[in-house]
Amino acid sequence: MKYQELAARTLIDKPDATYSDQDLMVIWNAIGLAGEAGEVAEIVKKGIFHQHGLDKGKLFKELGDCLWYIAALCTKLGWDMEDVMAYNIDKLRERYPEGYRPEDSLKRVDVKTSEAQNWKDDDPWKYARGEDV
Ligand SMILES: [Mg+2]
Numbered sequence: 001m002k003y004q005e006l007a008a009r010t011l012i013d014k015p016d017a018t019y020s021d022q023d024l025m026v027i028w029n030a031i032g033l034a035g036e037a038g039e040v041a042e043i044v045k046k047g048i049f050h051q052h053g054l055d056k057g058k059l060f061k062e063l064g065d066c067l068w069y070i071a072a073l074c075t076k077l078g079w080d081m082e083d084v085m086a087y088n089i090d091k092l093r094e095r096y097p098e099g100y101r102p103e104d105s106l107k108r109v110d111v112k113t114s115e116a117q118n119w120k121d122d123d124p125w126k127y128a129r130g131e132d133v
Pocket of ligand 1 (some may be wrong): 036039061062065
């Protein structure tokens with residue numbers, strides 16, 4: 001059996017739930033953010049790996065597009081974007097009290113122990129296989 005036929009076994013014909021306008025707008029903005037992040041990645045990929053030179057003008061504009069979608073998501077979710085930014089800075093202060101250091105990155109003090117262990121694991125496929133760790 002071809003991959004496409006095997007994959008189709010898990011395909012659904014229509015949404016298996018109803019979605020509110022709020023749900024749809026959050027999804028819309030999340031997809032928009034992913035698209036804009038993809039544009040950022042493409043500019044960097046072409047600029048560095050394809051050796052086109054980094055187009056900082058385009059990158060600047062695309063980062064703004066990312067921010068627009070982040071602001072939109074915050075608005076739709078009733079959050080102040082400043083709170084999201086402050087929370088992120090607090091998390092980074094906890095994780096990297098002396099600034100970034102690889103050993104602090106491995107410790108992941110702000111993540112549960114089992115979750116942090118996943119990052120240190122040398123066989124990530126065991127999680128995909130469903131093996132209990
Ligand atoms: Mg864009």
